[in-house]
Amino acid sequence: MLIPLLTTPPVPAGPPADSATGLAYALDTLVRIWRFELMTIEGNPLTVGSLIIFVVVLILGAWLARLLSRGVSSGLVRRFHVNEGPAATIRALLFYLLLAVVFVFSLQIINVPLTIFAVAGGALAIGIGFGSQNVVNNFISGLILLVERPVRVGDIIEVDGLQGIVREIGPRSTRVVTGDNVDVVIPNSAILQANIVNWTLGDDTVRAGVSVGVTYGSPVREVETTLLDAAAAHERILREPPPVVLFEDFGDNALLFRLYFWVRIRRPFERRRVESDLRFDIDDRMRAKGITIAFPQRDVHLDTLKPLDVRLLHPDTPVRKP
Incomplete structure (x- = not known):
């Protein structure tokens, strides 16, 4: 009670005159x-x-x-x-x-x-x-994150298009550092309620891929060998599981291939770095073998009732208007 x-x-009426008292x-x-x-x-x-x-x-x-x-x-x-x-x-x-x-x-x-x-x-x-609904909600969510551990310190996560490394899980919020070294503070309740991609929850091995299109008439088996050689030459690409090349489709402008491979990542930018290295190497190998990487193009067909009147004129010749 x-x-x-x-x-x-109670306070005395006033201090005595002398210093000791x-x-x-x-x-x-x-x-x-x-x-x-x-x-x-x-x-x-x-x-x-x-x-x-x-x-x-x-x-x-x-x-x-x-x-x-x-x-x-x-x-x-x-x-x-x-x-x-x-x-x-x-x-x-x-x-x-x-x-x-x-x-x-x-x-x-x-x-x-x-x-x-x-x-x-x-x-x-x-x-x-x-x-204090939000404060208590975030605190309880932080305890759930610490006990259940769907997200851990050091994990690479992606939430609402934002990708980064979890640096700290606090009582109210979680701090994530992006690839641009920007600190983003996310409320703990938002992490539990959102759909999160955790790239390293089970382990740090992820699959990546590089797509390439070659012109029609290119030797497709040679293209497959070239892509596998480029993957084998990169030191960051794992040998197990082995890289795989798939002939994915006959595209509008190219024969479409995709190289799949596995890498270990510690930072969000590492996977993109490996993919970039492969594109440089693939372009060099294709040029050396005379294989042309396709680009978008269009064929125009004219259907007329009579033959077209085509003339070659000198630049100085005046053009007669119809």
Whole structure:
């Protein structure tokens, strides 16, 4: 039961004249303020001093909790070679656990029983429900991300056309760094509700591809060999699974081929870099073998009732208008 005390601390009428007694007067005033009762909680007085102690212990405890959680996470990475994603999850969960312990310990120091939250919990829940829906939603979503781990620190994800590396999963939001080194902050609830492509959830091996079209009449088997040779010459392309060339279609302007291959990626730009390298190499190999890469073209057929009258005129010859 909370019993607020509306009385003010008694203050002496004025400081004595001499300095020694003046210092005693100042100390006595500070002690009176320190011991001033703000309210009574189930028979336990809550004074200004105990409130200050609570705040100081809570701040120091939060700092120590963050320091300890980071130390444990770094130790797991160094000694047990734990990946960055699981280490970040352990760090966040350990921090929240230690913070809860510090909060309970701080309440015990100032003699505030935990049973008070049974009464205040209902009012607090109503206030949170109406005034902090987004904050609570994002916090709970962050806990789900840390426990279920559909997205981990270090993963390459794509959400709403944005691709980048997950750098941090916080209590309210997740920080993603794009290939342009731009930090994008995404609310945790948005990540759970959106359709996310996680390129490295299972492993960091992904399939990529390069399309090429050659002119009609080109030796198709030679084209296949050229594409496979280009893939075999690139050091970043995996040998298993092996690259594959598919003759995909007879296009309007070209015979369409596509080279499929597998690479390991650590950053979003790496896959595009490998594809670019292959296009350069394929163009050089096609030129060396005399194979022409097709380009869009149109054939125009004229259907007339009589032969066309075609004349070759000198540039200086005047043109007679019909």
